[in-house]
Amino acid sequence: MQIIMQNIHKAFGTNEVLTGVDFDLLEGEVHALMGENGAGKSTMMNVLTGLHARDKGTITIDGKETYFKNPKEAEQNGITFIHQELNIWPEMTVLENLFIGKELKNAFGLLKMKEMKALAKKQFEKLSVSIPLDKEAESCSVGEQQMIEIAKALMTDAKVIIMDEPTAALTEREISKLFDVITSLKKEGVSIVYISHRMEEIFAICDRITVMRDGKTVDTKEIPETNFDEVVRKMVGRELTDRFPKRNQELGETVLQVKGLTKKGIFEDVSFSVLEGEIVGVSGLMGAGRTEIMRAIFGLDAMDSGEIWLEGKKVIIKSPDQAVKLGIGFITEDRKDEGLILDFSISDNMILPTLSSFAPKGLINDKSTKEFVDMLIKRLTVKTESPDIAIGKLSGGNQQKVVIAKWIGIGPKLLILDEPTRGVDVGAKREIYQLMNELTERGVAIIMISSELPEILGMSDRILVVHEGKISGVLAKEDATQEKIMTLATGGQ
Known part of the structure; x- marks a missing residue:
């Protein structure tokens, strides 16, 4: 044909x-x-x-x-x-x-x-x-x-x-x-x-x-x-220098530490930490348990045992609402069903996690909301005629930018990004990477799950590799290669 x-x-x-x-x-x-x-x-x-x-x-x-x-x-x-x-x-x-x-x-x-x-x-x-x-x-x-x-x-x-x-x-x-x-x-x-x-x-x-x-x-x-x-x-329409922006920030104190997280049949004895200003990449094959571990940390799914420590204090997180109040944001891999309400406007989606701060007396402050949304649209270069149109009318990449924007709005201590650039073009990818760098410069700790090995290698300070529900290895940025990651992801040493 x-x-x-x-x-x-x-x-x-x-x-x-x-x-x-x-x-x-x-x-x-x-x-x-x-x-x-x-x-x-x-x-x-x-x-x-x-x-x-x-x-x-x-x-x-x-x-x-x-x-x-x-x-x-x-x-x-x-x-x-x-x-x-x-x-x-x-x-x-x-x-x-x-x-x-x-x-x-x-x-x-x-x-x-x-x-x-x-x-x-x-x-x-x-x-x-x-x-x-x-x-x-x-x-x-x-x-x-x-x-x-x-x-x-x-x-x-x-x-x-x-x-x-x-x-x-x-x-x-x-x-x-x-x-x-x-x-x-x-x-x-x-x-x-x-x-x-x-x-x-x-x-x-x-x-x-x-x-x-x-x-x-x-x-x-x-x-x-x-x-x-x-x-x-x-x-x-222009030259795009450096696929991955350089990372130079100094790392600070431990923001997140998890000890022995276990959910029978899904993941077992998972322990790791993330520092202020650090991007920890999480790699592994589909079904290895990467997303499930992060869902448990965020309170989306229950776990059988283990401890979560945030800024040196032991916390119990049983719901996403608790996680958000503690300063944890989670950008899901499934933006259509879990990250957005497609019939809602761009503005309504952006303010969902921070809605209470715009309505201290039960009524939403329209002026503050507009300033907040306009700032995020400009900062993330979301292509739209108006913040009032339904988000389902945006392209996939612009929807992803709105998902990221709504979690940036909570001023997170820890941001979990699950496939943050899936379906995003090369120019927008670099904007997201630059934004991640800016967040870490402010001390935000980032966990990034990605199936793209160049992205893992280009943006991570450390790399955790998950195999069949267990952390099979931890690689420093300078030691990591695609071959080493795939070896660990498939159960090798």
Whole structure:
């Protein structure tokens, strides 16, 4: 299937998101689509698949001008979109999610369960996925949910698959397997639109790259004809020096110390400390227990035993409310379900953890709230027309900035960041890194969980590696390498 999009325009009210985009896709190619958050990448693909009607421009598919009424019609014609925000039905099983709206039935209208299970197992084997088909989707990790979505797309016999940040929640092994699947799909003539902020992946798997900025196409090039620096320059419209800002701050007293944290079957005998002004990176494979340990510290999940000490005092944290009052903030990896209320405004989301301070007599002080929100929007360069619009209308990267902003607003002593730059473009990533540096300069202690090894190595003062619920090693910044981290993450010494 060949697709040509020419001079595509799309506005939402007065907000012009696409202002003349050109994009073409060849049969059997992997075409990277890059740009800063809010550049219009996802909107352009939503126009292609019929979720949004274009205001202007033409779409030609296999030589014929074609416009879909909705994503289902696009899927029926061989184009599938795997969105960054996963379309998982949490209360349904894995099998039900795979076949929702596409159930196999016999002549009497009864489900062909045996046939559906066989097809699902065959697809999972292709992806080397081992998730029980009767498992409820809400109990699956984000990485497992991502693999379910990929499997669902591959089962539609698609000719074009649009992947929006497909590896954001995957382990290195899962990414490697996904790349194998993409390579085999290419050989079968399937085309892939690959939207990602992970530059290493773009140069490893893609054939061509189109860069967008501010709703326009900047350039399209063959991958061998460009490089990291050129792509970044075209994305942000300027040179971006140093991927990771230098860290020079002096470390202070111990802010957090945990001793022997244990939750049976999840993590065991976890002990570590974090100092004032320190960034402690936490690495490990998906399912190793990294997030679960931090959820217990924040009071989201109960633990069986262990002690938490904050600034030299033993504390008992049984709820997030208690953690916040103690000066602990937690930026969750799942911003859609746990980090934000998508129907609420940007302003309402930003002030949620500090709401009581803006309403000392039960009434919210609108002037103070506006000044606070405007300051955070400016500081984190959140792209928005107004702080009063629903946060669900922002791009994924701008939503992430709002999640970070709301926790900065509490003036934390300790900030736990779980995948802080997932789905965030290279320019915004550096802004987040710079912000982390500024926070540590003020004495804030930071724990950063990340699946991106360059990020762990580039931003951490010390690195904890978790393997099967235990800390398998602690590496000083100067001693750490990707090889050492992966050795410890897989149970080696």
